[in-house]
Amino acid sequence: MSTDATHALTEQKSVSRRLRWTAGLGLIVPMYLAWEGFLATVAGASLLLLPRERVSSATLSALYHWVTPHAWGVIFLLLGIVCIAAVIKPKILWRHALFFLLEVQATWAIGLTAAVIFHDAPVNAIAGLTWTNLVGTTFIVILHAQRFNNGRQ
Amino acid sequence: MPDPATAGGTLPALITAVGAAIAGVLGAVALFGRRKPSDEAVAPTPVVDAIERDREIERRLSKLEQRADEHKDHHEDLDMKTNLTYSRLLVEESKEAPRARKRS
DSSP, X not given: OOHHHHHHHHHHHHHHHHHHXXXXXXXXXXXXXXXXXXXXHHHHHHHHHSOGGGGOOGGGTTXXXXXXXXXXXXXXXXXXXXXXXXXXXXXXXXXXXXXXXXXXXXXXXXXXXXXXXXXXXXXXXXXXXXXXXXXXXHHHHHHHHHHHTTTOO | OOOTTTOSOHHHHHHHHHHHHHHHHHHHHHHHOOOOOHHHHHSOHHHHHHHHXXXXXXXXXXXXXXXXXXXXXXXXXXHHHHHHHHHHHHHHHHHHHHHXXXXX
């Protein structure tokens, strides 16, 4: 077999393997977005409805430095709406919802950790939860990019 | 007592903002990066090239066959005309031959 043909065959196999590996995304992404949308809505409602003392602590100081708890509440509610819209509406919204989710989760994960490291704030359980969520979202984003950034939409 | 919500220094907030910006850029590249045409994803370039070459060869071959058919028809026409002319000449010659013999 010629080098070109061997190369073509190897590439074809790699593409097939990648597509097979990410074939379950059609089910995973909406389920994940639905769950995250639910969490974001609950978080947004809590931030908006609970008294300020209940949603404030030294751990959250880095996050509340420029954005108030109420503003975060609105952001979380918007995130929840976008995630749920992405589940209901066509697949094109997935990317926007995943991007929004990744951005908010990264901000919270880094913000909660930065306060602990630089401000000697007590470690908050939410930090662990946010990092776990961020890892999950990053994994989904990578799978999504693997499948759809190669032309299969 | 300072409000715990805003008591933190600027540094953690700044680090948070920078981290969020980096995450945003990476996420945007991963999610909104350039998309290749779908054909390339299904079949790698060498395979696509080979298919294209095959199609081109088939197209040229069919054109050549068509031209060969046209030439063949043309030659058959010419042959038929030549045969007809030759037959007429033979007929005329056969008519002329007895007269020439008489004259001689």
